[in-house]
Amino acid sequence: MQPLPIFELRRVTVRYGALTALQDVSLRIEAGERVALIGPSGAGKSTLLGVLNGSIAPTSGEVRLLGQNPARLSARALRHVQRQIGTIYQQFNLVPNLSVIHNVNAGHLGRWSLAKAVLSLVVPLEREAAVRALENVGIADKLYERTANLSGGQQQRVAIARVLVQNPVAILADEPISSVDPERSREIMTLLRALCDRFDKTLVVSLHALEYAYSHCDRIVGLREGRVQFDLPTDQVTPAMMEALYRIRA
Amino acid sequence: MSSSLGTPLVTLQATLPWRSVLNGARLVAFAALLAFVWSAVQVGLFRGDLVNAGGWALVQQFFAAALRPELSTDFLLLTLEATLVTFAYAIGGLALSLVIGSLGGLLSSEVWWQARRPKARLLSSPWLIARGALVVPRAIHEAIWGLFLVRILGLDPLVAILALGIPFGAITAKVFSEILDETPRDALRALLNSGVPPARAMLYGLLPRALPNLISYSFYRLECAIRSATVLGVIGAGGLGYQILLSLQSLRYQEMWTLMAALLVLSGLTDWLSARIRQALGAPTRLELNAGADCASEAAARARATSGSRTLLGLLAAALVLTPLAFWYVQPDPSRLFAPHTTMLLGDMLRQMFPPDLSPANALTLLNLAAQTLAMSVFAIALAGLFGILLAYPAARPARHTRRAMFTYGIARAFLLFCRAIPAPVWALLILFIIFPGPLPGALAIGVHNLGILGRLIAEAVENADKRPVRALQHAGVPSAQAFLYGGLPMTLPQSLAYIFYRWENCMRETVIIGFVGAGGLGRLLTEQLSSFDYSGVTATLIMLLILTFAVDVLSNTARRAIR
Numbered sequence: 001m002q003p004l005p006i007f008e009l010r011r012v013t014v015r016y017g018a019l020t021a022l023q024d025v026s027l028r029i030e031a032g033e034r035v036a037l038i039g040p041s042g043a044g045k046s047t048l049l050g051v052l053n054g055s056i057a058p059t060s061g062e063v064r065l066l067g068q069n070p071a072r073l074s075a076r077a078l079r080h081v082q083r084q085i086g087t088i089y090q091q092f093n094l095v096p097n098l099s100v101i102h103n104v105n106a107g108h109l110g111r112w113s114l115a116k117a118v119l120s121l122v123v124p125l126e127r128e129a130a131v132r133a134l135e136n137v138g139i140a141d142k143l144y145e146r147t148a149n150l151s152g153g154q155q156q157r158v159a160i161a162r163v164l165v166q167n168p169v170a171i172l173a174d175e176p177i178s179s180v181d182p183e184r185s186r187e188i189m190t191l192l193r194a195l196c197d198r199f200d201k202t203l204v205v206s207l208h209a210l211e212y213a214y215s216h217c218d219r220i221v222g223l224r225e226g227r228v229q230f231d232l233p234t235d236q237v238t239p240a241m242m243e244a245l246y247r248i249r250a
Numbered sequence: 251m252s253s254s255l256g257t258p259l260v261t262l263q264a265t266l267p268w269r270s271v272l273n274g275a276r277l278v279a280f281a282a283l284l285a286f287v288w289s290a291v292q293v294g295l296f297r298g299d300l301v302n303a304g305g306w307a308l309v310q311q312f313f314a315a316a317l318r319p320e321l322s323t324d325f326l327l328l329t330l331e332a333t334l335v336t337f338a339y340a341i342g343g344l345a346l347s348l349v350i351g352s353l354g355g356l357l358s359s360e361v362w363w364q365a366r367r368p369k370a371r372l373l374s375s376p377w378l379i380a381r382g383a384l385v386v387p388r389a390i391h392e393a394i395w396g397l398f399l400v401r402i403l404g405l406d407p408l409v410a411i412l413a414l415g416i417p418f419g420a421i422t423a424k425v426f427s428e429i430l431d432e433t434p435r436d437a438l439r440a441l442l443n444s445g446v447p448p449a450r451a452m453l454y455g456l457l458p459r460a461l462p463n464l465i466s467y468s469f470y471r472l473e474c475a476i477r478s479a480t481v482l483g484v485i486g487a488g489g490l491g492y493q494i495l496l497s498l499q500s501l502r503y504q505e506m507w508t509l510m511a512a513l514l515v516l517s518g519l520t521d522w523l524s525a526r527i528r529q530a531l532g533a534p535t536r537l538e539l540n541a542g543a544d545c546a547s548e549a550a551a552r553a554r555a556t557s558g559s560r561t562l563l564g565l566l567a568a569a570l571v572l573t574p575l576a577f578w579y580v581q582p583d584p585s586r587l588f589a590p591h592t593t594m595l596l597g598d599m600l601r602q603m604f605p606p607d608l609s610p611a612n613a614l615t616l617l618n619l620a621a622q623t624l625a626m627s628v629f630a631i632a633l634a635g636l637f638g639i640l641l642a643y644p645a646a647r648p649a650r651h652t653r654r655a656m657f658t659y660g661i662a663r664a665f666l667l668f669c670r671a672i673p674a675p676v677w678a679l680l681i682l683f684i685i686f687p688g689p690l691p692g693a694l695a696i697g698v699h700n701l702g703i704l705g706r707l708i709a710e711a712v713e714n715a716d717k718r719p720v721r722a723l724q725h726a727g728v729p730s731a732q733a734f735l736y737g738g739l740p741m742t743l744p745q746s747l748a749y750i751f752y753r754w755e756n757c758m759r760e761t762v763i764i765g766f767v768g769a770g771g772l773g774r775l776l777t778e779q780l781s782s783f784d785y786s787g788v789t790a791t792l793i794m795l796l797i798l799t800f801a802v803d804v805l806s807n808t809a810r811r812a813i814r
Contacts, residue, residue: 055443075367082445093440097532098458099559106437106454109446117450121458166444 004067005030006170006202007052012061014047014226021047023226024061029204031169034196036213036234037206039223040246045206048223049174052204053085054078066169083110086163088192090175092155096148100139100158103147104130107165133161137191153184160192170202178208185209189216210242274812282809286632292625293689305684312680315503325505328493333512334579336489339407339482340475341576343414345569347475348468350419354384355426361435361456365448381424388420389799390792392478393485393763397780400486402595408582410487414478418471425467433460462531465565469524476520480513481673481763490516491673498679510672517671521706530561599785606789615775616794623771624798626693627758633697634757635750638704641666642746643738645705646712666709670702678764689771692764696757704753711745712738747813751806758802762795772798 007029014022022044029035037045050056051063054070063070065081073081086107094103101124108126109117119125127143134140137157142150147158156176163171173192177185193216196203207213213220213234220237222229222245230241290296356362358380387395396413403409438455442448446455483491490513497505586592645662648655672680678695685691720737724730765773772795779787 053443055439076447079445079447082443085444087440087443089436089440091436093436095437095455095458097462098454102454102458106441106446107444109441109450109454110444112450114447114449114453117453121453163444168444 003031005064006033006066007204008064009051009058010062012051012058012063014044014051014056015059020226022051022058025226025228027221027228027231029170029202031202032200033219034193034203034217035205035219035221036217037204037221037223038208038210038213038242038245039229042225043223044226045223046174047226049087049172049204049206052170053087053172054082079110083166084169086166086168086171088156088159088163088171088173088176090178092152092159092179094147094155094158094162096146098147099144100134100142100147100150101127101130101144103158104133104161104165107133107162107167110166129165130161133164134158136164136195137161153180153188156180156184156188157191160188160195164195164199167199168201170204171196173203173205175206175208177212185212192216278809278812282632285628289625289628289632289693292622293629293693295629295690300685300690302684302686308683312503312506312683316507318504319507319511320502320504321508325508329490329508329512332483332488332490332493332509333516336476336479336483336491336513337516338576338579339410339414339479339487339489340472341572342407342411342580342582343418343479344468344472344475345573345576346411346415347418347422347471350415351422351426354380354419354423355430358384358423359427359430361431361433361438362448362452365438365442365452377427381427384420384423385800386796387416388424389759389796390417391759391762392417393481394776394792396482396485396487398599401599402592403586405486406583406586407487407580408584408586410479410482411580411582413482413487414475418475418478422467422471426464429460429463429467430456433463461562465531465562466524466528469520469527473517473520473524476517477670477673481675484673484675485763491676494673494676495679498676514667514671518667521667527561527565602783602785603789605786606793607784607786608790612787612790616772616790619770619772619775620794620798622689623758623761623773623795624802626689626696626761626764626771627754627802629690629693630696630700630757630761631750631754633694634700634704634753635746637701638708638750639746641701641705642708642712643734645709649717662705663709666702666705668702669698670700670706672699674699674760675763687770692761692770695764696760699760700753700757703756704749707749707753708742708746711749712742715741715745744813748810751810754806755799755802758799 005028007027009025009027012022012025012027013020025044025048027048037048039045047056051058052065054065057071066084068077068081070078070081095106102121105120105124105126108129112120116125124130131140131143134143134157137160139150139154139157139161142154142158147155150158156179171192176192177188180188189212192203192205195201203217205217214237218234219232220234221231222237222241224245229245230237294300358377360375360377363375363377392413395416396409399409399412403412433456435456437459438451441451441455479487479489480491480494483489483493484495486492490509494506494509494513497503497509641662644658645666646659648659674695677698678692681691681694681698685694715738719741720733723733723737728736761771762773762776765771765775765777772791776788776791776795779785779791
């Protein structure tokens with residue numbers, strides 16, 4: 001029997017009022033894949049990632065996250081599925097006035113009891129796990145630093161450490177390098193790819209910078225105006241396809 | 251080449267279009283002016299015989315006594331005890347209000363319910379129900395709560411603590427929910443999307459970010475609580491307000507000055523402490539109204555690195571020590587809440603309160619007095635707003651600490667502190683020396699008291715305003731008065747006006763306590779009805795007050811939006 005795919009979308013459409021963000025998207029992502037989502041602004045990349053982490057419900061079509069249909073799940077059961085899916089955001093989505101360790105520990109929250117969560121805000125718990133995660137992203141020395149005092153690249157590393165602590169099956173990254181300078185972009189992408197290889201995670205990453213789609217991913221999904229234009233292994237994507245994807249319609 | 255020197259860089263060729271003269275802000279300004287004129291007529295500013303010439307002698311005696319305050323050991327001990335009582339009431343009431351406010355604030359915040367039930371449609375909005383439930387306790391002044399509770403619970407410190415805690419709790423809940431709803435939600439959303447249950451997600455993703463603003467507002471409430479505890483003293487709960495009233499009525503002005511000095515020290519210390527703590531937490535203003543709130547405080551939070559967590563622990567420790575101490579000092583008797591006698595009295599009172607007296611005669615009286623009350627509040631806030639703005643600029647910490655600037659600054663600050671530390675009813679009694687009873691002295695008293703509060707709030711807005719535009723003008727050689735007119739004033743005016751409209755709501759509430767000392771309006775009627783046990787009349791008056799408070803609330807919100 002074939003192993004279950006991590007994500008499966010069948011003819012998914014998402015509409016916000018009159019606006020169609022995704023149109024008839026079908027997609028299947030297997031365990032261990034590294035997938036790049038590319039396309040111009042407004043193509044539906046963020047919406048697609050929202051569908052994949054269970055925060056956006058499709059207007060029509062069917063979604064399977066780790067084999068489960070989020071529309072049929074109770075809030076509690078949906079949270080169980082979502083714990084297996086970690087997301088990294090363009091704007092980091094960290095709490096700026098907490099120290100780094102608390103932002104990293106937020107990755108435990110799905111498993112921690114409320115009491116433990118409260119206690120840890122006073123006396124930080126599971127410090128070893130936090131230090132290990134921060135070592136993996138290369139900023140172990142920032143453990144007690146205020147998050148707001150870190151640079152953009154460092155904050156994105158904190159967000160990655162949070163996902164490592166969450167320890168999901170799949171990592172989604174929504175333009176993780178768009179708020180980071182070009183130097184740091186390569187470092188972050190390389191780190192992300194290396195961590196996924198090492199800890200055996202599935203990776204879906206939306207990107208503006210095409211070169212990283214080629215260099216860091218095995219498969220590229222091209223989106224335009226909410227539709228999948230192509231979905232191919234990286235070595236089969238031609239420059240002409242890219243150009244067609246980004247061409248401004250006359 | 252030399253001819254080009256005189257040529258202006260900008261030349262106009264076409265005729266310029268006129269901007270429409272009517273816009274939201276101007277309409278508000280025009281309406282405000284009309285309202286002010288109307289209120290001045292209503293409170294009787296243009297009637298003859300305003301000033302009681304015989305009163306000047308008393309005023310002279312009163313101010314002469316300031317030079318010789320009563321300093322005997324006995325009286326100083328009494329003053330100390332009264333101060334501690336007032337402070338303990340304030341702390342007890344504040345503690346209760348923060349418990350109510352935190353729970354109520356969470357339940358009436360949109361973000362909490364949306365985090366709990368992400369799939370629910372917008373039609374069902376439980377937070378609106380919670381907000382609605384808080385409206386009535388909020389609109390009733392703590393002094394009225396006090397008078398009601400004292401009838402039911404008897405004379406006990408519990409009355410003062412509940413009378414402060416209930417309305418303050420409802421007000422705090424409203425503001426807390428607004429703070430929570432305005433805090434950026436990206437971190438919260440990230441946690442919710444990764445399967446974290448709502449309570450834990452709020453704890454890590456939203457609360458830490460909202461905390462500086464929540465604490466800063468709580469300290470503002472402490473300042474308010476001390477003022478209100480003093481007012482409750484005036485109506486009989488003991489403490490500084492009560493002693494001031496006693497000394498004033500028995501014409502012992504020297505004693506009164508000692509007591510007022512104690513009140514000034516207490517208020518001044520609280521203000522100072524609250525400013526220090528806000529600074530340490532990086533939340534620059536005590537209450538943020540209108541635009542740009544979060545950006546400003548976050549920038550400040552970033553600037554002031556890590557002293558925040560130590561301050562937080564200190565605050566927590568102080569709260570854990572002070573609250574039990576306050577309760578121990580005044581010894582409230584919570585068993586009264588559940589005594590059968592209490593239930594009986596409450597039942598009796600409720601039976602007599604309904605149905606309310608809405609007979610045509612009473613309704614007409616109510617409408618007349620409502621107009622008078624409204625006029626008092628408008629006149630008071632106009633006075634407070636005008637002089638508040640004028641005094642706020644000298645009362646803002648000067649950029650250059652020259653001796654003259656610091657002197658003006660000190661005087662202006664002290665004057666504002668004096669105005670706001672003296673409770674409005676005491677101001678009313680003082681003003682009654684020289685102005686014949688009626689709505690005018692009441693309006694003046696509320697105006698003077700709020701002038702102190704507004705001046706301070708606006709001064710803070712002035713201090714926090716971006717200094718660069720004014721500096722740019724000064725560097726371009728613009729004289730300071732003109733730089734103020736084109737830089738300083740427009741930079742701060744929207745915030746100042748927002749504060750003025752916000753305080754208008756408070757002036758409306760305060761007309762009630764002025765009524766207690768006989769200064770007219772619905773408050774006076776309420777006092778008469780309460781003392782003659784006319785409870786169905788009381789209900790009718792309360793309904794009228796509620797309507798008036800909501801009307802002012804809505805108007806003030808609309809105006810604040812129009813000038814934003």
